[in-house]
Amino acid sequence: MPGQMFVRFMLLQKRLLKKGGFLLMLCLAPLLSAGVGRLAAESAGIATIALYLPEGDASAREISERLLNGGGVLRYLPCDDEAEAQILVETGEADAAWIFSEDLSERLEELGEKRRVRPVVTVVERRDSVPLILGREILSSAIYPSFSYKVYEGYVRDELGLAGMTDEELRRVYDSVAVEGSLFQMVYPDETPGETEEFTYVQAPLRGILAIWFTFVGLSAALWFMRDEDRGVYGRLSVTKRLSASYVAGAVYLLDAAAVLLLSCRLAGVFTDWKREGISCAVFAVCVLAFANLLRMICRTPRRLGMVFLPLLAAMLALCPVFLNLPYFKAGKLLLPPWYYLQSIHNPRYLYEMAVYTAVLAALGVILQRVQSRRR
Amino acid sequence: MGRTAAYFLAQLKRAARLLPGQLLADIAVCFCAGVFACLLIAQGALAAEGTRYRIGMVGDLSDSYLGFGIAAVQKMDDSRFMIELVSMSEQEAETAWRRGEVYAVMRVPEGLMESIVYGENDKLVTYTAAQGQQGLGTMVMGEITDVASTLVTCSQSAIYAMQRVLADQGRGEEIGRETDKLNLALINLVLSRSGFGEVEVLGYGDGLSLELYYFCGMILLFLLLSGLLNSALFVHGNGAFSCFLKARGVGALRQILGEYLAYLLLVLAGLLVLCLPLGFGLVRGHLGIPEWEGMGAAPFLAFVPVLFPVAAMFASLQFFLFEAGDGIVNGILLQLICGIGMGYLSGLFYPSAFFPEKMRVLGACLPSGAAVRFAQAGALGKIPAAAWAAVFVWLAVFLGLTTLVRWRRMQ
Numbered sequence: 001m002p003g004q005m006f007v008r009f010m011l012l013q014k015r016l017l018k019k020g021g022f023l024l025m026l027c028l029a030p031l032l033s034a035g036v037g038r039l040a041a042e043s044a045g046i047a048t049i050a051l052y053l054p055e056g057d058a059s060a061r062e063i064s065e066r067l068l069n070g071g072g073v074l075r076y077l078p079c080d081d082e083a084e085a086q087i088l089v090e091t092g093e094a095d096a097a098w099i100f101s102e103d104l105s106e107r108l109e110e111l112g113e114k115r116r117v118r119p120v121v122t123v124v125e126r127r128d129s130v131p132l133i134l135g136r137e138i139l140s141s142a143i144y145p146s147f148s149y150k151v152y153e154g155y156v157r158d159e160l161g162l163a164g165m166t167d168e169e170l171r172r173v174y175d176s177v178a179v180e181g182s183l184f185q186m187v188y189p190d191e192t193p194g195e196t197e198e199f200t201y202v203q204a205p206l207r208g209i210l211a212i213w214f215t216f217v218g219l220s221a222a223l224w225f226m227r228d229e230d231r232g233v234y235g236r237l238s239v240t241k242r243l244s245a246s247y248v249a250g251a252v253y254l255l256d257a258a259a260v261l262l263l264s265c266r267l268a269g270v271f272t273d274w275k276r277e278g279i280s281c282a283v284f285a286v287c288v289l290a291f292a293n294l295l296r297m298i299c300r301t302p303r304r305l306g307m308v309f310l311p312l313l314a315a316m317l318a319l320c321p322v323f324l325n326l327p328y329f330k331a332g333k334l335l336l337p338p339w340y341y342l343q344s345i346h347n348p349r350y351l352y353e354m355a356v357y358t359a360v361l362a363a364l365g366v367i368l369q370r371v372q373s374r375r376r
Numbered sequence: 377m378g379r380t381a382a383y384f385l386a387q388l389k390r391a392a393r394l395l396p397g398q399l400l401a402d403i404a405v406c407f408c409a410g411v412f413a414c415l416l417i418a419q420g421a422l423a424a425e426g427t428r429y430r431i432g433m434v435g436d437l438s439d440s441y442l443g444f445g446i447a448a449v450q451k452m453d454d455s456r457f458m459i460e461l462v463s464m465s466e467q468e469a470e471t472a473w474r475r476g477e478v479y480a481v482m483r484v485p486e487g488l489m490e491s492i493v494y495g496e497n498d499k500l501v502t503y504t505a506a507q508g509q510q511g512l513g514t515m516v517m518g519e520i521t522d523v524a525s526t527l528v529t530c531s532q533s534a535i536y537a538m539q540r541v542l543a544d545q546g547r548g549e550e551i552g553r554e555t556d557k558l559n560l561a562l563i564n565l566v567l568s569r570s571g572f573g574e575v576e577v578l579g580y581g582d583g584l585s586l587e588l589y590y591f592c593g594m595i596l597l598f599l600l601l602s603g604l605l606n607s608a609l610f611v612h613g614n615g616a617f618s619c620f621l622k623a624r625g626v627g628a629l630r631q632i633l634g635e636y637l638a639y640l641l642l643v644l645a646g647l648l649v650l651c652l653p654l655g656f657g658l659v660r661g662h663l664g665i666p667e668w669e670g671m672g673a674a675p676f677l678a679f680v681p682v683l684f685p686v687a688a689m690f691a692s693l694q695f696f697l698f699e700a701g702d703g704i705v706n707g708i709l710l711q712l713i714c715g716i717g718m719g720y721l722s723g724l725f726y727p728s729a730f731f732p733e734k735m736r737v738l739g740a741c742l743p744s745g746a747a748v749r750f751a752q753a754g755a756l757g758k759i760p761a762a763a764w765a766a767v768f769v770w771l772a773v774f775l776g777l778t779t780l781v782r783w784r785r786m787q
Contacts, residue, residue, distance in 0.1 A: 021706030025713065032717040035738075042732030046512070073512075073519055089578065095729075098573070115561045119574035126578055129586070133458065134519060140569040141523040145530045147572075148562065152534035155558055156541050160550075165541070173544070177536035179529040183492075184521035185500040186514065194510060194518070201512040202731060208508075209716050216712045220705045227705070270509060302704070303608040307397050309708065310605040311404040318408060321508045323725045327476030329411075342508035 005248050012252040026260050029213055033206055033268035040202035040269070045075030047131035050085035050094035053078075059105040059146045066142045073201065074135055089124050096132050097124040098139055108143075112150025113158060149174060188346035192272075199269045206268040207345070208322025211284070211338035212313065214254075214261050218288035219312075221253035222246065222296035223305055230302070239373040243365060246296065250289045258285050272345060283354050284341040290361035291337050297368045380630040383621065387638035394608055395645060401605050402649040405598065410653055429459045429517060430477070431503070432469035435484035458520060473504070480505035480517060492532065512726070527569070531562040584752055585666045586727070592751045593724040595650065599687050600719055600744060602646050603694030603711040609639060610704045619786050628783035632775065636695050643691045644684065651680050667756070675757075682754030686747045689767050692774035693743055699781045718744035743770045 016022055051067065053060040068076055077094055079085040085097035099122040101107055107120045121139065125132055153170050157163045186194030225246045228234060234245055258281050265271045299305040317323070319332050320339045333339045340354035433446065446461055461482075464472065472478045482503040491499040503521065505514045535558055542551050584592070621631055657663040659673045668675040694711060701707035719725060721735060722744035728736050739745045746766035753759040 019702065019706065021700065021702040021710070025701065025706050025709040028710070028713045028717070032713065036721075036735070039732055039735040039738070042734055044730060044732040044735075046516075046730050048729065072522075073515055115565065117565055117568040117571040119572060121573045123573040123575045124578065125575065128577055134516060136570060136573055136575070137458075137523045138519060140572050141526040143572050144527055144566075144569060147565070148530040148534045151562065151565065152537050152558075155534075155538060155561070159557070160538070160542065160545075160547075160554065162541065162545065170537075170541075173540050174533060174537040177540050178533045179536070181529070182522065182525040183501055183528055184525055185502050186510075186518060186521075187502045187504055189504055194514070197510065199510075201515050201726075202735070204509065204511045204515075205720065205725065209720065212716065213709070213713055216709060220708050223708070224705045303394075303397065306607040306704070306708070307401040307605065309607065310601060311401055311408055313601060313604060313712070314405050314408040318411070321511065323511075325476075325508075325511065325513060327479075330475060345509055 005244070008245070009248050009252055012249055013255075016252055016256070026256060029210060029260050030264045030267050033210065033264035036206055037203055037268045040200050043075055044200065044202055046073050046201075047095040047129070047135050048075045048077060048093070049135060050088040050097040051076045051078050052080075052082050052085040052097065052099045054100060054102045054104055057102075057104045059108050060100055062146050063100070063104075063142050066145070067138075070142075072138065074131075074138060086124060089126055092126065095126055095129070096135060097122075099124065108147050108150045109154070112147060112152075113154035115151055115154065190346050190348060192346060197270075197272065203269050205322050207265055207270045208320055208338065208342055210261050210264050210268075211320070211341050212316050212322065214257055214284070215288050215291070215316065215336075215338055216309070216313070217253050217257040218250055218285075218292035219295065219305070219309065221250040222292040223302055224253070225249045226296060226302045226305065240369070243293065243369045246293050247289060250292055251285075254285045254289060258282070276345065280341060280344045280351060283344070283351055283358065284337060287337045287340065287354050287358040287361070290358050290365060294361050294365045294368065297365060297372060379624065379626050380634055383626050383631065384634035384637055387635050388641065391609060391638040391642045394606070394642065397608070398605060398642065398646060399649055402646050405605070406650055406653050410657075429479045429513075429520075431459055431461050432464045432472055432478040432481045433461050433484060434464060434466050434469045434481060436486040436488065479513065492528065527566050531559075531566065534562060535559060584755065587663070587665045588667050588755055589727060589752070591654075591663065591665055592748070592755055595647075595654070595683060596686065596744070596747055596751055597715075597719050597724045598650055599643070599647060599683070599690045600693075600724070600747075601711070601715040602643055602690070603697065603715070604708060605646060606639065606642050606694070607698075607704055607708050607711070609642065610698045610707055615785055618782060622786055628786060629779045632695075632779045632782055636692065636775065636778070639695055640688055640691045643687050643694075647680075647683060647687050651676075675755075678757070679755055682759070683751065685764070685767050685771075686750055689743060689747060689771045689774070692771050692778070696774040696778045696781070699778045718742050721745075722748050724748070743774075746770055 051064070053064045064078075067074075068078070077088060079088065079097075082099050085094070085099050088094040089097045101120050101122075104120060107118075111118055111120070120143065123136065123139070152174060153167075156165060156170060188194065228249070229242070234242060237245055262271075262277055262281055265277065271277060295308065296305060299308060315332065316336055316338055318326070319329055320336055321342050322338075334357070337354070337357075340350050340357060343350035344354055446463070462478065469478065469481045473481050480503045482501055484501055485499040488499045488501065501521075503517070505517050535555055538558055539551050539555060542548065542554060618628075618631060622628070626634070654663070655673050655676050658665070658668065658676050693714075697710040697714060698704070698707035701710045718739075721731075721739035722728065722742055723731070723736075723739060724744065728739050728748075731739065740749070746763070750759060750763040750767050753763050
């Protein structure tokens with residue numbers, strides 16, 4: 001029996017790989033992943049900021065370094081003058097302009113001495129928005145290191161009465177005790193630190209897109225099986241053995257797709273490690289197989305199954321954490337295999353839940369198969 | 377010509393048989409999309425009120441400085457417009473996180489304040505934000521924590537430097553008093569840090585509002601992926617029948633035209649079904665689109681015909697993919713990967729402005745990019761000739777390619 005299944009598996013594999021359309025479809029996923037992975041290396045941001053900082057000003061240089069070399073979710077367009085920055089906003093090439101005052105260092109020094117916050121930047125925005133609110137926080141945090149230094153300088157000279165201390169002495173003391181590094185660290189539920197994965201938000205949805213694609217490969221395999229059934233390819237098999245035959249047919253599709261999924265994740269830059277990816281992908285493949293087969297048996301005809309595809313896709317896009325992670329419809333999420341897969345990458349608990357869900361789907365498939373074969 | 381018309385009518389009858397089932401599936405999609413849109417709007421409304429990220433705080437919160445810091449963030453700091461800190465037990469936080477009631481769980485280690493006061497900074501506040509892998513939200517959250525970290529470490533540096541100066545001057549007894557004074561001054565400055573920028577809002581509106589952008593985006597995505605819904609039409613594709621038709625004088629081009637027009641009508645029927653709840657939502661004011669505010673359904677009724685050329689272009693793309701996929705199974709998978717891939721690159725999920733320059737150019741060159749430009753221009757009431765040309769060129773290209781594939785298959 002296992003030998004027969006293996007022969008059937010290999011024959012189906014041979015038949016599938018002869019199809020140009022199937023190979024084209026398999027090639028498109030890595031192509032998309034590699035393309036986005038490569039293009040994502042370029043500068044991008046959720047808001048574009050036209051940046052004008054006065055030339056030759058020490059504080060301006062420090063702020064500019066913090067903003068331009070810090071990575072982050074904003075994109076900066078350095079400008080030569082104030083007018084250029086303003087024009088970029090007016091023409092819509094930038095969402096906002098940050099125009100620093102010409103006498104930035106003197107202004108910060110004056111404010112530091114007085115320990116007061118007053119405008120040193122003109123922020124010109126087309127329209128207020130959430131990314132620009134975040135942008136203003138980033139702007140404040142870029143100014144704050146220079147400003148807090150000026151506060152310290154002013155405090156020592158005025159409040160402590162040490163006006164005689166030179167700039168160099170003050171700087172030396174400050175540098176000797178300066179605190180660096182972040183106080184926060186993002187960790188995944190499996191304790192993996194967030195910074196171990198270096199990809200941008202442009203690449204982030206690719207795993208989700210690939211997971212949905214993989215689910216549809218499973219559904220297409222079910223459709224393929226139904227067509228073969230209609231053509232009488234499985235005419236010699238008894239109705240009760242059809243379920244295992246459909247699993248074999250689905251496994252042929254999903255084996256190729258699983259290899260492409262892993263390769264695509266790697267090309268997209270969202271790959272973690274082989275062990276974790278391999279286990280998650282294997283459980284996901286079995287889950288998709290059981291899910292597609294159950295749906296096949298519920299829909300019963302290729303036409304009905306085809307009509308389920310778009311609503312199912314809409315549900316997956318809305319409920320799985322692909323582009324957004326909405327905190328609603330937990331019950332709906334629990335029905336979708338990609339949701340488990342996407343969660344399981346950094347949380348083993350979901351891997352077990354996916355395995356349990358797979359067992360439930362497979363059991364339901366067996367029951368439904370028996371009910372349907374009795375009716376025939 | 378007569379045979380082409382007869383073939384078209386035969387295809388039309390086939391499409392009409394699919395229509396009831398397709399309408400049901402359309403309604404299901406509309407329901408999903410409607411619920412999704414309502415949730416997005418609800419989330420947007422929350423952002424406007426300022427509670428975007430709800431964060432559960434667990435761990436050692438007993439320190440009075442820390443308590444003051446959390447209270448300050450909650451009540452006085454500008455960040456209260458972006459985050460909401462909720463103190464909870466580990467168990468409560470875990471449950472809330474799994475239910476999606478909190479965006480992240482922040483764990484404060486024991487002795488954090490001592491570590492900060494003594495400048496060691498060896499205890500890190502860890503946060504578990506991402507469900508699955510990191511996404512845009514987690515990265516934004518990372519920016520917020522970076523801001524908080526910079527504010528704390530720079531204030532620390534200023535205080536320690538001042539303490540060192542006093543110690544070097546032999547005025548150790550003053551350190552406590554001066555530290556308190558400088559601390560208070562810095563806290564005050566941190567809380568008023570938004571005053572560094574003088575904000576000037578131009579209020580320009582020549583582009584689309586985010587609401588109208590996503591309104592157009594969702595309709596286009598529906599059209600782009602509607603090939604999946606109409607896949608049933610291609611279930612019984614038969615190469616031998618094409619050859620038979622050719623022998624009867626209906627060549628590849630005529631076959632494609634007959635089938636394509638019937639298919640297009642199916643796509644347009646789906647579009648109209650989608651437009652009904654959208655129009656209703658607009659009239660009742662459930663969809664707050666600033667550009668169309670207070671104008672009732674009139675702008676939307678003018679917008680619907682704008683979508684017809686786009687629907688025709690997407691229908692030709694889907695038709696080509698089914699033909700090139702050589703069968704419904706591969707056709708569906710091609711539809712899916714092309715639809716989602718093109719939609720993503722052309723900014724139907726995230727605004728294209730979020731992407732790098734080259735990716736934006738690529739997205740704009742794709743058929744979906746041409747559709748986005750056309751629909752967005754149509755929504756504002758002025759479609760440039762270039763947008764018309766791009767849509768019709770793609771339409772012609774796909775019909776030409778489909779004919780070529782059919783012709784080659786018949787040879």
